[in-house]
Amino acid sequence: MTKLEKLLSQYAAYHLDHKNIYTHFVGIPMIVFSIICLTARAGVMVSGFELTLALLLIVLSVIYYLSLDRIFGVIMLVLFSVAYPFAYKIAQWDTVTWLSASVGIFVVGWVFQFVGHYYEKKKPAFVDDLIGLAIGPLFVLAEFVFLLGFRKDIQQRMLVEARKQRAEMDLKTMHTASGQ
Template sequence: MASLFRPGTELMVQYAGYHRDRRNIATHCVGIPLIVFALGVLLARPAVALGGVALTPAWALWGLATLWYLSRGHLLIGVAVSAASAVLFALAQPLGAASTAAWLAWGVGCFVVGWIVQFVGHYYEGRKPAFTDDLVGLLVGPMFVVAEALFALGWCRALFTEIERRVGPTVLRDLHVPAMR
């Protein structure tokens, strides 16, 4: 449990070490939002009306995750990943009111497709997913995807530089050569 509360830089460096192939990172930019959306769908039931607002387990999870993201030491990334997750959860919530078959089909379907996309990325990486060594990777994944988007916009340069200093630049791994990890 101690690893859960490490600083964001340490968490991001560890996670990035499992994600240096650009194709893997690209698949994560699709797979992780699908998984977060799926969690929003699956946790959209039961809903409790409180002052005209429907509270669901999804929003409880979002609140706890937001507190965690905001406390990792990178405020911009914390705010951005929390906002992105809120959008995905808000889009998912109406599916909680759908028929049970539709609710489960969307939730389980997006969850499974998201993980398939993730595992395709790890084929390119030549390395197992980070969460297999440290479950906190399941929380770091959305933070990593949002950070990658911010890096692409030229933001959070100090974190980007520190990650590359410690785990190297991103690459396109030659699939004919075994991964060196």
């Protein structure tokens, strides 16, 4: 099992209900976009180009995603390249409007997340492992790619491992609830 498959499996163990996955298709992009909006305002000018905290986060994220999988990493780079100019424009709005829009998008994104986890009957993955915050966007991309019929081999290995992990989590919860 590759590192990508291991990380996706760990995340998928908290996301086996399709309603939860579908809410994540909306919630995670909103949260990521809002973070880009919030961090696109902090920057320094270098040779007439503004290097923002958002760009730094994007570069670090893409490097990480590329280290896990070239195809997914390149797709994430394309998605970030499309999103960043819009987020940067929002960051140029007056402070109240920029902050209201960015925080509003963030909050609505998390509402979608928590609605999904209501259906799943599981807490979000990042509660147990903060790497889930970085893997969430990659998981949503992978799930979309799987829906399109691609990379089914990765999906199959991920799901087998995720179901095993989920069964272990459920067993542990049952033991905890019964006081054993």
